[in-house]
Amino acid sequence: MPPRFTSLTALPGLGAIAAPDTRDRLQEEVSSLFDLYRAPLLRYLSSFGLAFADGEDVLQEVFLSLFQHLRSGKSRENLRGWLFRVAHNLALKRRYRSSRDLDVVPEVTDPSPNPEEQLASIQTERRLRAIVKALPEQDRRCLFLRAEGLRYREIAEVLEMSLGSVAVGVARSLARIARSAER
């Protein structure tokens, strides 16, 4: 049975309009940056207690701001740091408490058949999550930003704090995590 309709992209002429090579190159660049940094930014936004749906809203604002930023010919230096900084500032404005429960431990996929080892692994993971959750807010953000690959100087710029304070914050967090492993 023949299809009831035909996609208009199949018709001659339209392809040229919708094809990527004719789109605004800046839009494509921003779209590529969106693909590259969406997941790291959403993970970082979760440190504000933002659920993914709220984080997505913030990201729309972030990347539209980036589009405007680049359109107006402003600096392209360290766009990654710029994205995290803008996301940080927008997230501070909305600070919902997340419905996501940090205490929920995902299913353990450790292939080890030993149930005792599995239980120990779950307990360790639960303890570590509780420690991360209980960290001072700024220390937790330092840790999350470092986990996303930002250098200390970039973290200091995003969080508007001194380089030394970033190092102290990350070291303090790791010391707490290390203590939990000794138990």
Next chain:
Amino acid sequence: MTHEDSHLSDEQLLLGVEGELSSHEEQVVRAHLDACWQCRARRQELETAITNFVHVHQREFDGKLPPAAGPRALLNAQMAELSAAEPKFSELPRYLAWATAIVAVLAIGLFFTRSTMNRPRSRQMVLSIPDSSLTPGAALLASRGAVCEQANTNNKAVPVALQRQVFDEYGITGADPLAYEVDYLVTPALGGADDIHNLWPHSHSATIWNAEVKDALEVRLRQMVCDGSLDLAEAQREIAADWIGAYKKYFHTDKPLPEHGGPQIP
């Protein structure tokens, strides 16, 4: 400076691991570590803590992020909207660019003042251009005769379930359905299909290129198709590819005419 009998601090150990020390500091730290088992053990503990944190951090999010297609499409649609709505600053004389910026700031202020009074806390994106990857347009295999013989050219209502699918596809969560018209890209009066590839959320307000303006274009194109001055397939292609461009072309104007809901000329 570290005294040879005093141990390194966690910050020094960490900055050493991270490659964040100056070359002089690095030498001092390395010299101490060469001599001190205790600090080497502590450095190992900190590295293990990094490994443990990364492991748990990844597991917390792996496989849980929603697909990127909807949010990406929404972003692309909004960027296209911005591109269509605003001339590039670099193309304007400087004084005109400043004037545009001032008017834009005032307009945004006015918009927020008015909209925050009665707007629900949900995502309300302004869309006047569909995303071509989600809504390429789809047409029934209709002939000119079939199109022009239709007595009723009013669009039929889109089922609520299909409307919800369109909102989901565009990543519009918790949207007030009254803020949008789930619109046919190619109107059925021009042979458009009743299919999700031909449907998109068209904002009712806050844009000059609204659904009322598009309705006027659809009427004009249908008249032209039926009086033989425009090929049906060409009309379908033009409205699907760039309906705002088609409006400008067929109404010989850069902005919507007042009778189509455009700005009134004093």
